[in-house]
Amino acid sequence: MSVGIRHDDLRRRNRAMVISAVRRAGQPSRTEIAATTGLSHSTISAISSDLIQEGILTESKASETVSLKRGRPQVGLSLNPEAAAVLAVVLSLNSLSVAVIDYAGQVIAEEQRRLDTLTMSRDELIGECVAIVRRRLEDPDLDVQSVARIALAIQGITDSHARAMLWSPITPQTNIAFADILEREFGIPAIMENDCNMMAVALRWRDPDRYRDDFIAILLSHGIGMGLVLKGELFTGTHSSGGEFGHMIHRPGGALCRCGRRGCVEAYAGNYAIWRNARQLSENAEPVADVSDAEMRALATRARETDGPEREAYRKAGEALGFGLGSLFALIDPAPVAMVGASAAAFDLIEPALREAIAQTAGGQHSDSISFDTEPNELPLIREGCAMRALSFVDQEIFAPGAQGKSGTIRKHVA
Amino acid sequence: MSVGIRHDDLRRRNRAMVISAVRRAGQPSRTEIAATTGLSHSTISAISSDLIQEGILTESKASETVSLKRGRPQVGLSLNPEAAAVLAVVLSLNSLSVAVIDYAGQVIAEEQRRLDTLTMSRDELIGECVAIVRRRLEDPDLDVQSVARIALAIQGITDSHARAMLWSPITPQTNIAFADILEREFGIPAIMENDCNMMAVALRWRDPDRYRDDFIAILLSHGIGMGLVLKGELFTGTHSSGGEFGHMIHRPGGALCRCGRRGCVEAYAGNYAIWRNARQLSENAEPVADVSDAEMRALATRARETDGPEREAYRKAGEALGFGLGSLFALIDPAPVAMVGASAAAFDLIEPALREAIAQTAGGQHSDSISFDTEPNELPLIREGCAMRALSFVDQEIFAPGAQGKSGTIRKHVA
DNA sequence: CAGTGTTTTTTCGAGGCTCGAAAAAATAAG
DNA sequence: CTTATTTTTTCGAGCCTCGAAAAAACACTG
Numbered sequence: 001m002s003v004g005i006r007h008d009d010l011r012r013r014n015r016a017m018v019i020s021a022v023r024r025a026g027q028p029s030r031t032e033i034a035a036t037t038g039l040s041h042s043t044i045s046a047i048s049s050d051l052i053q054e055g056i057l058t059e060s061k062a063s064e065t066v067s068l069k070r071g072r073p074q075v076g077l078s079l080n081p082e083a084a085a086v087l088a089v090v091l092s093l094n095s096l097s098v099a100v101i102d103y104a105g106q107v108i109a110e111e112q113r114r115l116d117t118l119t120m121s122r123d124e125l126i127g128e129c130v131a132i133v134r135r136r137l138e139d140p141d142l143d144v145q146s147v148a149r150i151a152l153a154i155q156g157i158t159d160s161h162a163r164a165m166l167w168s169p170i171t172p173q174t175n176i177a178f179a180d181i182l183e184r185e186f187g188i189p190a191i192m193e194n195d196c197n198m199m200a201v202a203l204r205w206r207d208p209d210r211y212r213d214d215f216i217a218i219l220l221s222h223g224i225g226m227g228l229v230l231k232g233e234l235f236t237g238t239h240s241s242g243g244e245f246g247h248m249i250h251r252p253g254g255a256l257c258r259c260g261r262r263g264c265v266e267a268y269a270g271n272y273a274i275w276r277n278a279r280q281l282s283e284n285a286e287p288v289a290d291v292s293d294a295e296m297r298a299l300a301t302r303a304r305e306t307d308g309p310e311r312e313a314y315r316k317a318g319e320a321l322g323f324g325l326g327s328l329f330a331l332i333d334p335a336p337v338a339m340v341g342a343s344a345a346a347f348d349l350i351e352p353a354l355r356e357a358i359a360q361t362a363g364g365q366h367s368d369s370i371s372f373d374t375e376p377n378e379l380p381l382i383r384e385g386c387a388m389r390a391l392s393f394v395d396q397e398i399f400a401p402g403a404q405g406k407s408g409t410i411r412k413h414v415a
Numbered sequence: 416m417s418v419g420i421r422h423d424d425l426r427r428r429n430r431a432m433v434i435s436a437v438r439r440a441g442q443p444s445r446t447e448i449a450a451t452t453g454l455s456h457s458t459i460s461a462i463s464s465d466l467i468q469e470g471i472l473t474e475s476k477a478s479e480t481v482s483l484k485r486g487r488p489q490v491g492l493s494l495n496p497e498a499a500a501v502l503a504v505v506l507s508l509n510s511l512s513v514a515v516i517d518y519a520g521q522v523i524a525e526e527q528r529r530l531d532t533l534t535m536s537r538d539e540l541i542g543e544c545v546a547i548v549r550r551r552l553e554d555p556d557l558d559v560q561s562v563a564r565i566a567l568a569i570q571g572i573t574d575s576h577a578r579a580m581l582w583s584p585i586t587p588q589t590n591i592a593f594a595d596i597l598e599r600e601f602g603i604p605a606i607m608e609n610d611c612n613m614m615a616v617a618l619r620w621r622d623p624d625r626y627r628d629d630f631i632a633i634l635l636s637h638g639i640g641m642g643l644v645l646k647g648e649l650f651t652g653t654h655s656s657g658g659e660f661g662h663m664i665h666r667p668g669g670a671l672c673r674c675g676r677r678g679c680v681e682a683y684a685g686n687y688a689i690w691r692n693a694r695q696l697s698e699n700a701e702p703v704a705d706v707s708d709a710e711m712r713a714l715a716t717r718a719r720e721t722d723g724p725e726r727e728a729y730r731k732a733g734e735a736l737g738f739g740l741g742s743l744f745a746l747i748d749p750a751p752v753a754m755v756g757a758s759a760a761a762f763d764l765i766e767p768a769l770r771e772a773i774a775q776t777a778g779g780q781h782s783d784s785i786s787f788d789t790e791p792n793e794l795p796l797i798r799e800g801c802a803m804r805a806l807s808f809v810d811q812e813i814f815a816p817g818a819q820g821k822s823g824t825i826r827k828h829v830a
Numbered sequence: 831c832a833g834t835g836t837t838t839t840t841t842c843g844a845g846g847c848t849c850g851a852a853a854a855a856a857t858a859a860g
Numbered sequence: 861c862t863t864a865t866t867t868t869t870t871c872g873a874g875c876c877t878c879g880a881a882a883a884a885a886c887a888c889t890g
Contacts, residue, residue: 039421464840
């Protein structure tokens with residue numbers, strides 16, 4: 001049940017608004033902030049002087065902003081990089097990475113490790129994650145006090161409260177409450193997010209013009225994932241991270257999917273599925289655990305050269321993605337799509353069949369207006385999304401604490 | 416870009432909060448309102464005395480609330496029925512209905528007409544709608560001044576701004592801006608909504624325990640429609656009303672759908688599809704325009720009696736609905752489902768195959784926990800949803816006017 | 831039936847917040 | 861050096877919400 005607005009919430013919300021305006025704009029003047037927030041100059045002046053006093057914002061040197069206009073020059077406000085730091089941890093198939101990001105969003109340290117996630121035990125997996133975080137926190141260059149948040153992204157399904165991994169293709173383990181584990185271990189608030197959702201968050205920051213209120217990020221990798229932003233908000237399921245586009249049903253009773261079910265989109269468009277079809281194996285053949293990027297590149301090259309089973313495999317992938325997107329578009333209407341991941345480099349092979357399939361679906365009439373971007377490198381995107389999410393948390397819950405839309409439920413997922 | 420909170424927004428929002436608390440609770444005392452809104456007694460007292468002064472709320476007679484407790488008895492506050500009135504217009508296949516509803520939500524007049532919507536011209540269709548509204552407004556018993564809003568629901572796709580019908584199965588006409596037309600004609604704000612979305616809104620009001628934050632309402636009728644509430648908000652597409660569950664793809668290239676495409680869920684589960692399969696016609700056979708309820712009942716009876724093509728037709732319908740729901744559940748996770756419409760009476764024939772199909776999809780692991788309610792009569796539900804939506808508008812935009820949206824854009828879609 | 835206890839509702843002053851107007855500050859142009 | 865222009869701060873006014881206390885309205889008790 002929604003709750004009334006108390007008088008003191010007002011300041012807190014407007015503080016958060018100012019911080020978020022600075023984060024978005026980079027180095028806005030007080031006047032610009034007043035314009036974007038709609039608040040009066042007096043209010044902005046009061047709030048920003050508070051924030052500067054508290055070390056959250058800093059005034060840029062006057063010399064930096066070369067003004068060509070007459071009048072008193074604007075003083076740019078920016079986030080104080082030392083106000084806080086966050087950790088972004090990304091756990092994906094056979095790889096674990098961490099980055100330390102300052103409050104202004106700059107990466108100040110990072111580390112990456114190769115693991116054999118598929119065979120590791122539960123404790124080993126947790127241990128590695130804890131260890132890599134600990135190493136970063138013990139870095140003498142880092143003021144541990146200032147680390148305000150850890151965001152961990154994983155391929156797979158997380159719960160809707162951002163506490164736990166429920167299921168993941170990168171490990172046979174299930175239900176690991178990474179967020180709780182890290183919080184207990186380090187006493188730092190942590191969240192556990194789905195990798196594709198973080199991709200979507202990052203795309204929104206990177207290119208707010210293209211990826212504003214409604215868009216889709218699809219991960220074309222060993223599996224198929226999706227991050228979806230609708231009406232400016234990250235879309236999640238009711239209980240889990242949701243948006244399991246790869247497991248929408250393409251053909252009832254069809255090809256065997258890695259999840260054990262049949263006919264999922266992923267069972268036609270995941271790397272293992274393309275590989276399986278390229279080798280002309282049965283649709284019932286057990287999905288292989290991993291296909292190297294090199295092997296996929298070779299497959300794509302061969303598909304471009306000759307009209308053989310490789311090309312057909314990509315065609316089938318495109319068809320599955322197209323009908324899947326068509327079904328999705330029946331629900332949410334068409335929206336810009338970003339294709340992310342290694343196989344996005346082979347999107348030229350996928351696109352024709354994909355568009356042909358979409359044309360046969362609810363997205364059909366807009367088929368031409370649907371545009372696809374490709375971004376082959378998912379890891380930086382995921383990391384960036386984690387960082388932004390963690391920083392947004394610091395902005396809102398730490399530097400503008402109090403009743404942030406506490407509508408019964410804990411938190412809203414704002415991209 | 417989100418916008419700051421001005422000082423005067425505070426009162427407006429809290430006014431809206433109080434009104435909405437009264438609408439939800441029926442006859443709450445000031446103390447109860449204070450509890451549910453979290454505002455202080457002083458504030459509630461001030462706001463409610465304003466609202467009573469303005470004729471929006473009324474105090475219930477003390478005698479009505481028989482208090483068994485000691486102390487000063489609570490005074491129930493209720494909506495003043497005369498504060499405003501709204502019109503709910505429902506346009507469906509061959510039928511047009513209107514109801515006048517007072518501010519407290521009671522129907523005070525209604526009218527229903529049979530039309531031949533499929534053959535009517537654009538002007539005739541518009542004319543009938545305008546005429547039926549005009550007749551209600553000219554009713555001498557009604558104070559026209561008080562009519563604050565018209566809500567019109569239609570089977571089919573509406574635009575996301577609730578202004579126009581874009582496409583509808585009940586007429587060959589497209590792009591009729593009913594909301595604008597009615598506004599121009601009568602000078603009363605109007606909205607145009609999708610019928611299934613209104614069903615969802617109504618279910619939420621009827622049974623907030625079962626249908627709270629996440630649920631699905633599916634209309635099983637000549638076509639298949641869906642209304643979806645996620646995280647307490649009505650789900651709509653980015654450009655249109657969206658949620659076109661019936662046109663998700665069940666079998667690529669499969670049965671011919673009324674929309675002209677192939678393999679849609681509706682092409683297996685709509686009345687015309689069940690009828691087509693029961694008659695063992697080809698999947699490519701042109702969908703019939705209408706199947707009478709009596710005919711569908713006969714089909715269902717026969718399906719219950721003998722294991723013939725009728726039973727198989729219902730089985731196929733269940734399968735299509737099940738795989739469709741499975742795909743949907745991959746995106747949003749399982750949620751309670753209400754099956755609405757005449758064919759919901761045959762849900763016993765549909766359910767086994769439906770559950771079997773779901774079990775093969777992402778909803779599979781929760782198959783048992785998914786529960787279905789049935790409600791054969793959709794019209795009252797749609798009308799109720801329209802009424803609630805129109806009344807919510809009056810609550811918020813008229814009786815608590817000002818900057819409602821906390822974001823720059825005008826927010827409209829709140830269930 | 832008057833007094834007492836209990837619960838609800840209103841009243842009232844205090845404290846905060848935002849706003850508009852005016853002042854102050856900082857620079858370019860003349 | 862003066863004037864024009866733009867940004868930022870200051871200050872008083874006007875609201876709003878809150879807590880505490882008072883007032884109101886009833887049940888219970890002897």
